[in-house]
Amino acid sequence: xxxxxxxxxxxxxxxxxxxxxxxxxxxxxxxxxxxxxxxxxxxxxxxxxxxxxxxxxxxxxxxxxxxxxxxxxxxxxxxxxxxxxxxxxxxxxxxxxxxxxxxxxxxxxxxxxxxxxxxxxxxxxxxxxxxxxxxxxxxxxxxxxxxxxxxxxxxxxxxxxxxxxxxxxxxxxxxxxxxxxxxxxxxxxxxxxxxxxxxxxxxxxxxxxxxxxxxxxxxxxxxxxxxxxxxxxxxxxxxxxxxxxxxxxxxxxxxxxxxxxxxxxxxxxxxxxxxxxxxxxxxxxxxxxxxxxxxxxxxxx
Amino acid sequence: xxxxxxxxxxxxxxxxxxxxxxxxxxxxxxxxxxxxxxxxxxxxxxxxxxxxxxxxxxxxxxxxxxxxxxxxxxxxxxxxxxxxxxxxxxxxxxxxxxxxxxxxxxxxxxxxxxxxxxxxxxxxxxxxxxxxxxxxxxxxxxxxxxxxxxxxxxxxxxxxxxxxxxxxxxxxxxxxxxxxxxxxxxxxxxxxxxxxxxxxxxxxxxxxxxxxxxxxxxxxxxxxxxxxxxxxxxxxxxxxxxxxxxxxxxxxxxxxxxxxxxxxxxxxxxxxxxxxxxxxxxxxxxxxxx
Numbered sequence: 001x002x003x004x005x006x007x008x009x010x011x012x013x014x015x016x017x018x019x020x021x022x023x024x025x026x027x028x029x030x031x032x033x034x035x036x037x038x039x040x041x042x043x044x045x046x047x048x049x050x051x052x053x054x055x056x057x058x059x060x061x062x063x064x065x066x067x068x069x070x071x072x073x074x075x076x077x078x079x080x081x082x083x084x085x086x087x088x089x090x091x092x093x094x095x096x097x098x099x100x101x102x103x104x105x106x107x108x109x110x111x112x113x114x115x116x117x118x119x120x121x122x123x124x125x126x127x128x129x130x131x132x133x134x135x136x137x138x139x140x141x142x143x144x145x146x147x148x149x150x151x152x153x154x155x156x157x158x159x160x161x162x163x164x165x166x167x168x169x170x171x172x173x174x175x176x177x178x179x180x181x182x183x184x185x186x187x188x189x190x191x192x193x194x195x196x197x198x199x200x201x202x203x204x205x206x207x208x209x210x211x212x213x214x215x216x217x218x219x220x221x222x223x224x225x226x227x228x229x230x231x232x233x234x235x236x237x238x239x240x241x242x243x244x245x246x247x248x249x250x251x252x253x254x255x256x257x258x259x260x261x262x263x264x265x266x267x268x269x270x271x272x273x274x275x276x277x278x279x280x281x282x283x284x285x286x287x288x289x290x291x292x293x294x295x296x297x298x299x300x301x
Numbered sequence: 302x303x304x305x306x307x308x309x310x311x312x313x314x315x316x317x318x319x320x321x322x323x324x325x326x327x328x329x330x331x332x333x334x335x336x337x338x339x340x341x342x343x344x345x346x347x348x349x350x351x352x353x354x355x356x357x358x359x360x361x362x363x364x365x366x367x368x369x370x371x372x373x374x375x376x377x378x379x380x381x382x383x384x385x386x387x388x389x390x391x392x393x394x395x396x397x398x399x400x401x402x403x404x405x406x407x408x409x410x411x412x413x414x415x416x417x418x419x420x421x422x423x424x425x426x427x428x429x430x431x432x433x434x435x436x437x438x439x440x441x442x443x444x445x446x447x448x449x450x451x452x453x454x455x456x457x458x459x460x461x462x463x464x465x466x467x468x469x470x471x472x473x474x475x476x477x478x479x480x481x482x483x484x485x486x487x488x489x490x491x492x493x494x495x496x497x498x499x500x501x502x503x504x505x506x507x508x509x510x511x512x513x514x515x516x517x518x519x520x521x522x523x524x525x526x527x528x529x530x531x532x533x534x535x536x537x538x539x540x541x542x543x544x545x546x547x548x549x550x551x552x553x554x555x556x557x558x559x560x561x562x563x564x565x566x567x568x569x570x571x572x573x574x575x576x577x578x579x580x581x582x583x584x585x586x587x588x589x590x591x
Contacts (some may be wrong), residue, residue, distance in 0.1 A: 202366060203396040207410035208386030208461060217409070221400040297442040298400045 116176025134193020180241030188230025
């Protein structure tokens, strides 16, 4: 046993096969400075897929605009009537007019403010409530039945009740927005808490963690991916609820703008309002996604 | 190094008249009955047995996650009342916190103890160096291979300077080559730290290679069927696994476990089935073995 055979494992040798198996990104490549053209070519090769997707995406949007243009230019009537639908150029004209019009900007800003208030309130209430419900059985047993009964009621069905509950129109619209995002956030946070890997909780206990530390260091970060799913869904529903509420009871806001355009036979403004709502929804979704990436640097992209 | 230097004479595990049963709708079901085991300070002890024999249950009771229905579990004379940093544990499913970097994972136990940042940082670096992982401190566990994750898991459990280290099939999820390397690494670390280890596995080679003593458990309800001292010289090398001494121990343990595995499988296996499976009964009939 004194002479070790050649294949005997030595600690230093043990490291090599595993490290070698790691993706190249872990072992930093220490290249000499290379020519720009070489780097550009390499970048192109690595991002070919993404460039292709961007190019096709842009072409597809252009094609959409062309089809829209042709349908409205020839006033096509084929089951659907395009007789009164504004053309892309008419919408563009009304857009250039609108961005110089402080009233249009006010509609947009007011809607944004309602979303920020309603959605932030919903986040501030639903996330802690979901976390606490997931951790303490009694709170879950008390709150869950009520939330299950209220959850299926669409936020928009709350409009008459909201008008009775709140002294001002503004408050009731924020309340509707709040309700719309509240339940998706609550349900997803709770779901995240239920799915926390019990082995991680046991590991934390073995390392001397007490209840509050386990909550802060294990349950909360473990639920974060689901919390952000809830925030994304909640933001979508918040916009749906807001626009509906504005159309019914509003005096300002982009939903009201769109509805008013119909009443005033400003057909181009209808499409403009719709596009503005789409852009706002898309932007707020992107904001949440980037916040999620910042909050969870460990996540797989 | 001071953080992990085992205190001499500490880490004496004593499990006496141990039994653990679960309540089910059909009444209580015994998982482990009438079991006595002990681990002396600085000793490496393994528990092997057929699957479902309650070896993990026993380990979880030592960790403090399960309360014995009867009997006592003590470490250095103190009764185990719940999980604590005095008993470090390594799980089969890695169990690293995905939202913490490797370094933060290793620091976790020290942070819970209230150690300040700079001392924590120094201790974690030392430990990661010991496991050959100093270059990976800033990585998230997601980017590590299974073997590296489990090395971090072991180092994290050692960071708080526990009296004993409990390992629940820690290499069960690794591929065969990595497992062999990890066994050697664990063996080397233990050799340096001289900490008491209780190691649960179903891999007989692994148990013999690492241990001073091996307990073999019976099929459910589990109890100790045999206690086998492993007199192989230390430090151990992988090459010993081919020695006649090692193979003799392995043969003995295998026959013990095979009996229990057959029992655990119950009536599913007949004499005919065994022939099909090419299992050698050494001239005995199945009834004799059972």
